[in-house]
Every structure is written in structure tokens, then in C-alpha cells.
Amino acid sequence: MVPTFKIAVLAGDGIGPEVMAEAIAVLQRCAEIDKFDIDLNESLVGGAAIDATGKALPEDTLSNCERSDAILFGSVGGPKWERLPPKQQPERAALLPLRKHFNLFANLRPAICLPELSAASPLRPDLVQGGFEILCIRELTGGLYFGQPKGTHEEHGETVAIDTMVYRRSEVERIAHLAFGIAKVRKRKLVSIDKANVLENSLLWRSVVNEIASSYPEVELTHLLVDNAAMQFIRAPKAFDVAVTENLFGDILSDELAILTGSIGMLPSASLGTGYHGYYRFGLYEPSGGSAPDIAGMGIANPIAQILSVAMMLRYSFDLNDTAARIESSVRKTIAEGFRTRDIHSEGTRLVSTKEMGAEIRSNLGRAPSLKASSSMPDQ
Numbered sequence: 001m002v003p004t005f006k007i008a009v010l011a012g013d014g015i016g017p018e019v020m021a022e023a024i025a026v027l028q029r030c031a032e033i034d035k036f037d038i039d040l041n042e043s044l045v046g047g048a049a050i051d052a053t054g055k056a057l058p059e060d061t062l063s064n065c066e067r068s069d070a071i072l073f074g075s076v077g078g079p080k081w082e083r084l085p086p087k088q089q090p091e092r093a094a095l096l097p098l099r100k101h102f103n104l105f106a107n108l109r110p111a112i113c114l115p116e117l118s119a120a121s122p123l124r125p126d127l128v129q130g131g132f133e134i135l136c137i138r139e140l141t142g143g144l145y146f147g148q149p150k151g152t153h154e155e156h157g158e159t160v161a162i163d164t165m166v167y168r169r170s171e172v173e174r175i176a177h178l179a180f181g182i183a184k185v186r187k188r189k190l191v192s193i194d195k196a197n198v199l200e201n202s203l204l205w206r207s208v209v210n211e212i213a214s215s216y217p218e219v220e221l222t223h224l225l226v227d228n229a230a231m232q233f234i235r236a237p238k239a240f241d242v243a244v245t246e247n248l249f250g251d252i253l254s255d256e257l258a259i260l261t262g263s264i265g266m267l268p269s270a271s272l273g274t275g276y277h278g279y280y281r282f283g284l285y286e287p288s289g290g291s292a293p294d295i296a297g298m299g300i301a302n303p304i305a306q307i308l309s310v311a312m313m314l315r316y317s318f319d320l321n322d323t324a325a326r327i328e329s330s331v332r333k334t335i336a337e338g339f340r341t342r343d344i345h346s347e348g349t350r351l352v353s354t355k356e357m358g359a360e361i362r363s364n365l366g367r368a369p370s371l372k373a374s375s376s377m378p379d380q
């Protein structure tokens with residue numbers, strides 16, 4: 001029987017709808033080629049939802065997500081909603097509650113610098129020659145983002161703001177198991193990043209990661225303090241393969257890794273939880289970059305991060321590794337042919353629009369030989 005995958009499509013704000021249109025067209029073409037059915041259901045989210053309903057994450061949107069096997073997410077936020085009270089803004093009122101609601105504790109951000117794009121990296125050519133690939137695994141539902149108490153109050157005549165960093169052993173254990181499991185099927189090297197010279201949270205993090213390491217003797221584990229890690233990624237990106245870290249450190253380091261690859265417009269992400277909908281592992285898939293309001297509606301955004309997010313969805317939620325590899329190799333082929341959106345354009349390459357990039361990638365789908373999956377998921 002041909003399977004049907006039910007997908008909630010939340011394009012959101014800014015460049016979200018433009019890049020989403022290209023990603024959906026790629027997904028539809030893949031469904032034709034590889035013969036599976038998709039049931040796409042669009043919902044409003046973020047600023048677009050605030051404008052239409054007054055809420056960044058309306059109940060209808062949440063129930064669409066609950067009925068689906070996976071969420072394909074664009075991006076939310078923009079200047080139009082920046083004057084709302086912080087708790088009502090699209091990022092805090094839509095994205096964070098979605099992550100928490102579905103317990104999406106593991107955020108995978110593959111920072112891949114393709115050899116053809118190494119000139120787009122701000123790093124010295126000798127540091128990035130031949131490209132590099134670092135998978136950043138960020139814990140996504142703990143730490144400072146969600147810890148209580150949280151808030152702002154008056155104390156002795158001045159304003160005090162509090163965010164609380166909390167990690168439980170079980171939260172560190174599950175992300176560590178996931179990271180070791182992935183490292184095991186890649187280059188068997190894992191770096192765990194913390195701030196164990198200052199933070200109690202990091203002492204717990206480090207001791208739990210060390211404990212879990214004994215179940216994965218084949219994986220070489222190292223620890224780096226976060227400030228040093230920020231420096232080492234720049235000094236020697238090719239020395240790394242898989243990195244695991246807590247929520248805020250992962251937020252910051254994944255942006256650093258993104259720009260080291262050349263453009264944040266190339267980076268997909270997968271947010272995975274413990275949940276299964278029937279056979280399917282539930283997940284939320286979104287570009288690592290934001291809504292880029294400065295270029296929204298101009299047709300120049302890079303759709304690759306959104307397209308590669310589709311590939312991650314096919315791999316991690318639907319186990320369609322060959323189709324995921326088809327998309328990834330088609331992206332690589334299109335880049336190798338010289339097509340570039342503005343963010344990665346350089347002399348001697350062909351500048352194309354969002355739509356043209358999408359069309360080129362689609363036209364290469366049928367031709368692209370399926371490569372072996374570069375980052376497959378171990379059984380949980």
C-alpha cells in the first residue's frame with residue numbers, strides 16, 4: 001500500500017511563505033517520483049496568525065499539528081509585531097510553545113559547508129578548503145528558555161529580571177543518548193559543550209554525559225567550555241563532527257556555525273521529541289534562519305534551508321532515506337551547476353531568484369542519483 005503522510009504546513013511570516021512554496025513543490029515532485037501520498041494542511045502561525053485571529057498560535061493551528069505526522073515550519077516574527085508585549089510576540093507565543101507542547105527536546109542543525117561554497121564562508125580559504133560538516137545537536141526544551149521562575153519585578157525601587165536555568169538528569173540523559181547514537185553512525189566523535197567551570201547546570205551536564213559515554217565505547221568523547229568552543233569552531237571547523245549542548249549555548253553556536261558555512265539560508269533543522277504518531281516519529285522541521293523581514297516579498301531569499309528541512313522530515317519522521325538523499329543530492333548538483341541566490345552569489349556564478357532556484361532543484365530531482373544518507377538516525 002502507498003503510505004500517506006499527513007503534514008501540517010505552517011509558513012508563517014517574512015520569507016516563510018516564499019521559501020515554503022518552493023519546498024512544497026519539491027516535496028510534491030518527490031511524492032510523484034517515489035510514489036508516496038502526502039496530505040498537506042496549511043495553518044496560520046506567528047504574526048500572520050496574530051493579524052487574522054489575535055493569537056500567534058491559534059487552537060486550530062495546534063489541533064492541525066496534533067492531527068499530523070510532522071510539522072513543516074517556515075519562520076515567524078518581524079518588525080510589525082515587535083511592539084507587542086514580549087510574551088505575545090510571535091517567537092515566544094508560537095515557536096517556543098510548539099516546541100514545549102510536543103516535547104521536541106532534540107534540535108538537529110547540520111552545518112554543511114559544501115566544497116563549491118567554501119568561498120562564501122567568511123573564514124580563511126585554508127581553513128574551509130574542501131568544505132566541512134558539523135552536526136550541532138541542541139537541547140531544545142530546557143535551560144534558560146523555560147526554567148521557572150521567570151519574569152520582571154520591582155525590588156527596592158529598581159527593576160529586576162529573572163531567568164532560571166534548570167536541567168534535570170533525565171533531560172540530559174535523553175539528549176546525550178541521542179547524540180551518542182548519532183555520533184556512533186557518523187565519524188564516532190562527539191564534543192559536549194558546557195560551562196562547567198562556572199555553572200552547576202554544566203557540572204550535572206558533564207557528569208551525566210560522562211556516564212552515558214560508557215554505553216558507547218566506540219565514540220570518542222571530548223568536552224569543551226562554551227567560550228573555547230566558540231573559538232575552536234572558527235580556528236578549525238574541520239576538526240569537528242557532532243557537537244551536543246544545552247539550549248542557549250546551542251542557539252548561539254548554531255548561528256555561528258551557520259555563517260561559517262557561508263549562509264544561514266542553507267541550514268535546515270529538525271526538532272524531534274519522544275512522540276510517535278502511529279509508526280511515524282513526530283517532528284518539526286524548519287530553516288535555522290529567521291523570517292528575514294528585510295528581504296521578504298522580494299523573491300530573492302534562498303529556499304535551500306526550507307527544501308533541506310523537507311529532506312530531514314522525510315528521513316527522520318518518515319524513514320524515506322532515499323528520497324531525502326535525492327533532495328540533498330539535487331541541491332548539491334544545482335549548486336555545482338553554478339546556480340546561486342543572492343546570499344551565496346559570487347562572480348562567475350549564476351544569480352537566480354527564489355523561484356528559479358526551486359525550479360532548478362526540482363528539475364534535478366529525477367536525475368540526481370540517490371546518495372547514501374549522510375546523517376542517518378540510529379534506532380531509539
Ligand code: IPM
Pocket residue numbers: 091092095251288
Ligand atoms: C532559533 C531562534 C529561536 C530560538 C527564537 C526565534 C526564539 O533563534 O530557533 O534558533 O532562540 O530558539
Ligand code: MG
Pocket residue numbers: 251252255
Ligand atoms: Mg537562534
